[in-house]
Amino acid sequence: MKEQTLKIQPYHSSDGEYVTLVEFAIEAARVLDQTYNPKTEWSERVNECVPYEYEISRFSFGEEPQIIRIIHKMGYEPKYGGHAEDDVFIVCEGLPEDMKLELRVLRFYYDPRFIEIHVKGPDKEVENVLQGFDEHFNVEHIPDENEIRRTLQTARAALVVHAWRAAELNAQYILKHEPYNAIATMYLGIARAAQGFEPEGENLLLASLTLNPRNVDAYYNLGLIVLDQGRCIFASDVFKKGLSLDPENHPLHYHLGKTLERLGKLGEALESYQMAVKHSPNPDQIWGYTGKDFTLEARESVSRLQEVIETGKLEDKDECEE
Template structure:
């Protein structure tokens, strides 16, 4: 298949900044191959003696390989700061790679290269231009860039980076409801559920129409076993975003635990109908709940038919 590429220059970013590239690649690769769903995990960073480093999101069989080269500041044309993010595990004939770099004193560039069916490749490249071809001279660019970095960190389960970026946002505006939400999500994901809950509630006080905040609050409450309150929060999500598959899935889990099996089954089935759609919520980008949904439908159907005691649900989806 033909390889298509597109370049954006100037590309405004810091040295060795890889999260936006990784986030875009992870979102776009399923267009080439729908089974591209790496595990949401990071490897240790491998440091080379010459200053170069690499790390993997997912694993070597299915994931993203991220390679970083430092800029040494001499101004020579050969002096390159480079970030390369590429997919591992795609079938033969398919590839997706993003490369951000600057040579000497030239403005930084970013290039996307896609090998695959032409319509899919051109769709990915159109999204690439929309995502990365931004005006860095805009006075609000730095703030929007920080928000984008934070969302990328959450989508890639890079919780510590999400916490640092959200904290920086709050230094600029302590009452920013979006930043409070990001910090709450990151805190809860790192095991500080009560603190995360408090931050999400504070965010919702200032922005009661934020479906993301209601969603993550509902997941926190569900994982704490506070199912009735979780149901209320997840129903708020569905009022704001009708048919949202992730909210329907977790609503089914909460209802199942409460013993409200017909309602749980309805929620699971509705979520399964939407399983092939992309969630509109801020969640882990690699989440694929199709298998969990299919198992949940079978489990609840059997419990209803048998009229017996429902086996304890054993799957917790960590966001």
């Protein structure tokens, strides 16, 4: 006997789609047990709901003992924007005691949807089921412009909440079909660097800038990567290049100030911090603002550097490697 799981990701289907899964489950179950032939009859749905948390629907196809049970769960998260989880689980009951067949399709927050099969039975039959599963569901999908746009939005949202792996998977999916997509290349670079692969992330951001030299966000994130490595001169050049394209960019001014301060250029650093304050996106510090806001940090830095310059008393600072 053999027991195995196979997963395909990404998998493309609509939320709550189960008919295709039931049809395949019947075919696969018959490979394991030729007598498996559930009656063509759908049960009524039994629903369970907790408002703003989840909704679960349970129903079945067939009759005891040969029955296919379907569970569809929709999870909700207001901060995500609503329907954050869509989970369809199917299990074949009535197979011989030493056999098993389960299917699952899951979309969870920012992770691309996947389909998974769990099967147990005689070795040859299990291999045939897995081969049929791969042939049936692992098919080439060509995304249209709307899907590319939605996937980019999902990748960006994943970056915002530091879901690095999810951002990486979504960016890779786009680049598989559009290898010269500058935004997806940038998102992939950010995600890889955040997971500890800084050289790869840097190269991807440089590639993104080759594809689109006016991408201010790419300059910003490239600057962050090299600044974190102590490459202050390079970081300074990168931030300044971004500011040449967007002179009122608040985050760029603030991080240029941090870079110049580490280089010992206190006067220039003070000017950058002051510009960050001047171009604050949230000067009144309104609660609930979700953008990049370094206003408080910039104000503190302005006061601190003014005192340092007036008194001549230098503070310890992070060293630069260049």
